[in-house]
Amino acid sequence: MTLTYQAPLRDMRFVMDEWLDAASWWRDVPDWQDLDSPTAQQVLEEAARFVEERIAPLNASADLEGCRFDAGKVTTPAGFRESYAEFVEAGWPTLSLDAGHGGQGLPQLLDVALQEMLAGANHAWLMSPGLTHGATACLQTYGSERVKKALLPKVASGEWLSTMCLTEPQAGSDVGLIRSRATEAPGTDGYFIDGSKIFISGGAHDMTENIVHLVLARGPDAPPGTKGLSLFVVPEWLEDGDGGRSCNGVYCEGIEKKMGLKGSPTCTMRFERAFGWLVGEAHRGLACLFVMMNAARLQVAMQGLGHAHTAWQRAHAYAQERAQMRAVSVPPGANVAPGKAAPIAFHPAMRRILMELRAIVEGERAIGYWTAHWLDIAARHADVAEREQAAQLASLLTPIAKAFFTANGYGAASNALQVFGGYGYIHEYGIEQTLRDSRVSMLYEGTNEIQAIDLLIRKVLPDGAVAFDVLLRQVRAEARLCQESDPPVRAAGAKLAELAQTVESTTRSIKARHAQDPETAYRVADDYLAMLGWMLLAFAWARALRIATPQCEAETFYVEKRETGRFFFDYPLAAFAYRRSLVAAGCEATLPYV
Template sequence: MTSTYQAPLRDMRFVIDEWLDAAAWWRDVPAWADLDAQTAQQVLEEAARFVQARIAPLNASGDSEGCRFENGEVTMPAGFRESYAEYVEAGWPTLALDAESGGQGLPQLLDVALQEMLAGANHAWLMSPGLTHGATACLAAHGCARTKREWLPKVASGEWLTTMCLTEPQAGSDLALLRTRAVPDSGNEIYRIDGTKLFITGGTHDLTDNIVHLVLARLPDAPAGTKGLSLFVVPAWLESDGVRNRNGVHCEGIEKKMGLKASPTCTLRFEHAQGWLVGEKHRGLACLFVMMNAARLQVAMQGVGHAHSAWQRASSYAQERVQMRAASAPQYVDHDPQRPAPIAFHPAMRRILMELRAIVEGERAIGYWIAHWLDIAAHHADPAARHEAQRLASLLTPVAKAFFTANGFAAASNALQVFGGYGYIHEYGIEQTLRDSRVSMLYEGTNEIQAIDLLIRKVLADEGAALNVLLDHVRAEARLCAAEAGGVRLEALAVDVERVTQRIAQRHAKDTEAAVRVADDYLALIGWLLLAFAWARTWRLASSAPRVATGDVFYTQKCETARFFFDYPLAAFAHRLALVEAGCVAPLPHHVVETI
């Protein structure tokens, strides 16, 4: 059995047109004055057609075939090179890039929807072009004249792909331990790069004729730690007088991985490779954060894409799989009690499917909300509004990255349970979703690092100022919602978050380990608050008289899912709250680090 990916266009339109009412704001942006809901819908429909026809069919075959490494070169699975060429020709890499960089200049909101589709249809395929937008922004902001003249246009268009080369064998998340060196070459603008990088996504492949590597390295006069890192652009191939020559970049192998087998994860050796400085010396991380922040929201949407794909597969299977007797089915099902019924009617399976739906649709709303804030931060006429939007997006991004990807993996595991033993079999596809989804919790900063970033750098560091902006939005929604439609509950959640944050701050002043102890649970707490916010607004909109009058079952199902969310999944908020409170008091034992 296989399940064909279907983009959730109806729900995407609901979030963009009704939940956000994005087009009303687009009219105030001169560049988007002619962009309306109908045009946005056409863009999404065209994206869905391409993804469903050309990308989704390569998911299972790419997983089975994998990437082939031979003599320092990587061959991608059948169909990948051709479909990527079509992707570039259709202009999809340039969707949200600004016109100055050769892009179409459309909102980030639409690009986030595209990224969700690609992740849900074929995560491994998405990995290759996944850094294009962030790399373009980084090079446009900080690249030298030659970079902007020779390499940026090809990167922006997707003609050439990029990598982000950070990790080294001795240095994972601790970039202070990086050893790759960069030495000026005879006083000109060229630097010579030497060192080894690993876990480099798309380090070598045959999708494009060149790959532009963004490499963190140390100059001879660099201070110790992360403040001594500089960023360099290092093309795999260089052209001089019409002749192409390989730069000193060599692939030493690709990893044999748990998932994403159609995405080459490479070890790269830089041997006297020519590179050009990006930004200022010893300020490489500041330049790279432009790229990483864009990548983290995309990774968050990978979690949504996996959860949607898992829910779609499980729901389809549960409606087809006939096994249990009708006595176990709900009373309202018109069914012969002597015949088995689809397992979708079983309460245990209904519970799983409803939880999957509540997670997927709630996270979609929040993910698109963050993208909308990024659009406001980039285009609002008022500098103060831009600043507040950027601060809110910065607060929410680590939450989305960690919370969504953890739920994406959990969703795949729960969806596999619906299949029973068949879920463990390759041909049903859900085991691939489970394998492929796990890595999103690890890269672009592990989820534990995201939690520390949220609590220590984003909440405690500014004494809760950005968090208060979020809580203001939550409370404003609570006031709009009817008490029976989540309003009272939402207000109570905001009070709990404010109270426990103050308690963490007080404890942190006396016990600096306390904030790190509770960071993971605190991030999840904020994640559940955001889902409650999403479903309260959804419930309010879906239950309004004009929408109810349409008789559209879509709105009825929205209300049912919202009610379910507040009755069942939201219980996780209290669980995380209890863990945060316990962590504020109880230190962790030290015996776990002793040698056994």
């Protein structure tokens, strides 16, 4: 029985090589002309080896041990510090970092696959280094020359870890209520930061010698609300240039006792005349954080996928070996004596759960990697217009992926636990930890409700919402290709075209109703996002069916891909109609106050 994490390398290769055909585009990028599919797969295989051997084995023990807080110091679980040092030494934090800043310069697509592995193997371990990519992008884009020289190289390499300090007790998602203040430090080019922040992942730990905090605060003469927020970079320790260092007025006042992710310290931080430098322009802090938050939200989406994959993998392995009751039917060639108990994987109720898990996991992997591929196009395409369109599409897909994947990650863990029965409720089988660890992903980096509002209010309904039209064109183009393909694929193409039309007409209805009732879009946003999520899974599976069906005689993998795709269109896709009905109800109903 396989209850330890195993990276899904075969499906990753399918998505990159066949579903995306990424290598053919890499050849058009000067820096990637030598990057081909075999090389990319070697990178992923080496990443999988490291994750499976060094990171995954720490998952269960870290959950039991947790983090320790003593007099302002935080100690992470056994093995975290050592394995992170190996992670940095191997160069994994710099995988997709620009070569000009000391990185390996590989596509974000490969980094996203690495993030999926790390999240599926040990989400708590990932939490501390999770912001490295986003913090690097933020400092690289908006940092002063002094910051780029003094801090960026160590942040980018992973030698120093970083945090994002936004939340305060009175200011959760409403950052306009932030009270932390910044005052000019006389005789310097910096500021003193004073204030308290809560829920800071990795705010204090023993994994690196220094921690670099990106802090939202109000500068001198700041206007109220979000327009008065500036971003500052504040190291925990200040270096004096002679090899010495001094405490910088950054204090951890405690760590949270949490439902899950017990191996990750979630800290309450106090800044007391902590010296820092302005990042970007004054009063433009949220704009500077945008780069960091987008990267963080896609990573959170991959956490949802990682949890769903781990849940599917554990449940599938357990169901194949656990024998209970006689089966109504058994697959051809099954070695089950008449009248004897059969593996629970043969029972219809369990087969349904397992197939739904697989369909969601493999469909989301395609969409998650597709989003990362658009980010690569946005960064590297030779044509400016193509870069802009790719960036818009990635920006549209990001809130869908973050909310849809994380909701499904938690749901997948719960459904997988059901496969284990009573054994799933105890720690030794691992699935109850996956259930607990996965829940927070629906909350941070903007709750899923905020993602839905961002999608509908800011990115779909406004006039000139180019990305939404581009997305529908992509979906319809795939539908046409499927309808021109082998007979078994045509039905999927027809259904995909129908879904695109339904999404378009539903969007028009919401827009018309919202003009009359300004609460409409806010009421239906969650169900609308889920509806788009199911359409994207249908898009993923239609393309997978079109690719796999002609190759079913070549490899069992393609047979399984075809059967899972057929199942998706026959069964789980019914959720699209359910969400569509809730959107329709929300357009007409009103919500009472409670």
